[in-house]
Amino acid sequence: MYKLIIKVEDEKITYKPLSISLKYLVDEKKLEQSLLTLIKVSNSQISELQKKNFLSKEGSEIRIVNSKGKPDEMIISKVKINENFSSDYFRNHLSGLLPAISKEEVKYLHVFIPKYESFKNYFDDEKYFYQSFVEGVILGNYSFDNYKFKKVPSKNLAVIFYAENKKLLKTTLSTAQILMEGVNFTKDLQNEPSITLTPSELARRVRTGLSKAGVKITILDEKGIKKNKMGGLLAVGMGSDNPPRMIILQYKSSINAKKKLKTIALVGKGITFDSGGISIKPAQNMGEMKADMSGAAVVAGTILAAAKAKLPINLLGVIPSAENMVSGKSYRPGDIIITASGKSIEVDNTDAEGRIILADALDYASKSKPDVIIDLATLTGACVVALGEFAAGLFTKDDKLADELYKVGMKTFERVWRLPMWDDYNQLIKSDTADVKNIGGKWGGAITAAKFLEHFVDTKILWAHLDIAGPAMMNNLNNYTKKYMTGFGVRLLFEYLDDIT
Secondary structure (H helix, E strand, C coil), X not given: CEEEEEEECCCCCCCCCCEEEEEEEECCCCHHHHHHHHHHHCCCCCCHHHHHHHHCCCCCEEEEECCCCCCCEEEEEEECCCCCCCCCHHHHHHHHHHHHHCCCCCCEEEEECCCHHHHCCCCCCHHHHHHHHHHHHHHHCCCCCCCCCCCCCCEEEXXXXXXXXXXXXXXXXXXXXXXXXXXXXXXXXXHCCCCCCCHHHHHHHHHHHHHCCCCEEEEECHHHHHHCCCHHHHHHHCCCXXXXXXXXXXXXXXXXXXXXXXXXXXXXXXXXXXXXXXXXXCCCCHHHHXXXXXXXHHHHHHHHHHHHCCCCCEEEEEXXXXXXCCCCCCCCCCCEEECCCCCEEECCCCCCCHHHHHHHHHHHHHHCCCCEEEEEECCCHHHHHHHCCCCEEEECCCHHHHHHHHHHXXXXXXXXXXXXXXXXXXXXXXXXXXXXXCCXXXXXXHHHHHHXXXXXXXXXXXXEEEECCCXXXXXXXXXXXXXXXXXXXXHXXXXXXXXXC
16 A cells, blocks of 8 residues: 655654644543644644544544645544543554545654553553554554456556654564564465465475564475374375475574573464365355465464564464365364374364364474464464354363463453363364364364364473454454455464563
8 A cells, every 4th residue: 555664753843845743632620722732833724524523422533724834734532531442442443544545645744642641550561552554554454455457557656754862662663563564474375365375385385474573484295294204294284286384494593592582382273275175165255265275374473573673482384274175185083193193093073184184283383392383374263163253262170371362452452352272172172083083063162173183292291272263354353354354373373472571
């Protein structure tokens, strides 16, 4: 949409032609006085109707033309701090503003961040308060038009931020831009059609994108997968003409080289298209299954951001990737698969394929003995039924890890909700012919999927499973999730990694 130039300025404001300024006023007892003072200071004029509309209970925003052109126009937005206010407010507002002005000839957007004092009850710290503004601008500017014949040429837009703490804002801007590069990398992978994003192409793009950031990439082809006895990944991928890949990412921090740093393993489901296999899916909305590799994309985007930000932590990324297709070579219900761990899986439904490829990936991650394993997968429709599109399912037996991820989710507004991991659910995936069955029947589908994964994780390692089937897909929660796959999970994991370093 725009070629963005984002910068921080001090209190000396210079308005160039074709400028808009954005100012926020907190809805309080002195709102009218604050509005009139702002109009007077900016040498603008406001009609009685505009004033009444803005001050009314329903009023939220007015746009005022400045005949002297300094700036050309001013947007005044009313912030209502009530039970509906959240840490996502400014991120969401700005992500809606960018598309709204995209057809105009605006060249400069001046954003005046209000004082943190009024919002400290909703943000952990001032830095993250500032960060939500930067994220909003970049999220609002995202588009995916690679395949349009007539592309709209990108225009330049300078976004100039002003805040009370200029020094902190500058530091925040740098971090936020790196983080959002990881988010956009993830979204580009999610939104890419499956006809081009095969497992080998996913591996190529991850290698191209992350190797420049100092991440070591190892890609196992069919021979390597077979050599490592990854029977789950081989079985799921055997029905497609596009063979599977195992993508392994390693980021080792160069900071505090003498200090023993934590190692976190991130595992992501990389099904580049899911037809359901022999247990074929209904045709309706099957096109969304191009994003069944969202977990893989989140792992890649998170590690890209962490490496560029030089976080003092060691990361292992494990991405099993395959197409789940229908052919004479496809694996079948009733098959028994031997995984890399040596444990066997009875296949009851070939559309429960994500957990089968994750079995090999989780075993690989466990053998590396990290401090924590977190896997992400668009794993079950059952989780979307339980939680809707607005939260990811969180599964772990460790209360501390659950609490950490929940708090970070509330901070970033990439929210997670914990579901039980009681061993009672194991009876639903018990098999008479193998160590475990790949589906547990009608009830508790998200939980039985998590319990299946648990079989392939070293019990001595802290582990959490995030079922992102709902929030990874486009949804109507806010302005930045409506059109495209969302990149859900990158901001969550980056913040988690930053917090534990």
